Amino acid sequence: MLRNRTAAAAGATGGTALVLWLLCGLIFDRPSSRSLVEVYSPAPPVGWVLGAGFGTAGTVLSVLVLTVAAALIACLPLRSTRSTRAVVVVAVWGAVLLAAALAGAATALVLQPDVVFDGSLTWAFARGNAVRAAWWALLTGWVPALVAVAVRGRGDVADDAAGSRIGVRTATIAALVAGAAGGAGWWLTGALHQWAMGELATVRRETGRTLEQVVQALLPVSRGSSMLGTESSDVAAFAAGAAVLLVVVVLVGWGVARGAAVPGGRAALVLVVWFATVVGSAAACAVALLPLAEAVGGLANLRLYAIGPVLSAVGWGALYGWVPGLIALLVVRVLARRAGAKAEPVRDLVEPHAAP
Structure with missing residues (x-):
């Protein structure tokens, strides 16, 4: 049934x-x-x-x-x-x-x-x-x-569903680790993108154009071709976006982990953290773009400018969100095994005397 x-x-x-x-x-x-x-x-x-x-x-x-x-x-x-x-x-x-x-x-x-x-x-x-x-x-x-x-x-x-769900401590640790992985990945992608685009500037035009398309596909960023600019404000805005991604993944991941179960819900846990990474990527992009509002003439014009970067950020989350999801699952499984090992009763080493 x-x-x-x-x-x-x-x-x-x-x-x-x-x-x-x-x-x-x-x-x-x-x-x-x-x-x-x-x-x-x-x-x-x-x-x-x-x-x-x-x-x-x-x-x-x-x-x-x-x-x-x-x-x-x-x-x-x-x-x-x-x-x-x-x-x-x-x-x-x-x-x-x-x-x-x-x-x-x-x-x-x-x-x-x-x-x-x-x-x-x-x-x-x-x-x-x-x-x-x-x-x-x-x-x-x-x-x-x-x-x-x-x-x-x-x-x-299932009848034993409540007993197999993830505890508060395990959910908190898994959410924090997954969020940190997502934020670090967001920052690392921008740094790699900047380095790759700089290297491609010296490559021949035809080959460089093809490789540039590959870089744009595999290392999408949320604010133009070089997110990590020379100005400190650019770097600060990107760092704020990474922090937003971390917070979103932590909050959603913790809430999901409290309702997920291992075993019996591994796929659900990975998919939800993956989805949270996509949402967090869009939010991170929006925060990273806020400092540009004055330069483009206000928030109304910023909305038109942000369409492309936000879509690119959503693509980043869809492409790499499985990494925080699998990390969260791995942390949950490791902690669950440790908790299960500690909870196992210690057998008596001396056999009980037989009844007379």
Whole structure:
């Protein structure tokens, strides 16, 4: 019975995501409502817009990858019978986000010969389409998640669920370590990006352009080509963004860890911390961009300038968020084993005397 409900819930996740994807595309195709949708998703992904010159192939490919990937990834947290419903909802939300990013990247890679004329732009086109699709899922993925949990029902929680959930001390340590890893990774990515772009300045134009696209795809940053500038204000703003990412991952990670279980909820824990890294990346980017408000003419103009960097930051979280997730899981498992070893009763070394 549980397997049937899990399969039905996973199918509902993919189906709901499919309906929302097509619905947004249909609305965007109408000029009268396009302005409203642009506020919701300022850069719609390829395959989302039905009549944008990509024909039926782009739409079919995007919805196929989105539906299948969302169902398969969501099946992992939906199988958990010990994690709380809130944890499963956020984990499925993260699964939809990852599925949308995969759909955007796969669609762009397949259709890129019909969209761009320079093969060196393949990396940039795939990355850009993936982060636009991820942004859509970041705002929309909660709907398939709620539908999936509703389809699975309330009667799937194991009797020993409360006893197998992570304790306060373990959750705190795991959240702190995962948050520190996320913040350090955010800073390290910016430093590597700056170094790589400096090295590519001396490379030949054709080769350098191709390598630059690879660097932009693998080391996305949130504030132009060089986040770590020479001015102290730039460095301070980037450090503040890394701190925001750390705080978001710690807070969300701690709350999730308190409702997750090991064993019985490992996938949910990793997916939620992954999702928290994506959210924290967007928040970190927003904080890093605040010092530029005066230079661009106020917060209203900053919002227009921040669209691209925020999308790039979301891409960073989707690309590297699995690292804090796996670190959190590793910390939880190590601490759980130590706690279990200490709790084991010590056997008597002397056999009891037989009763006369």
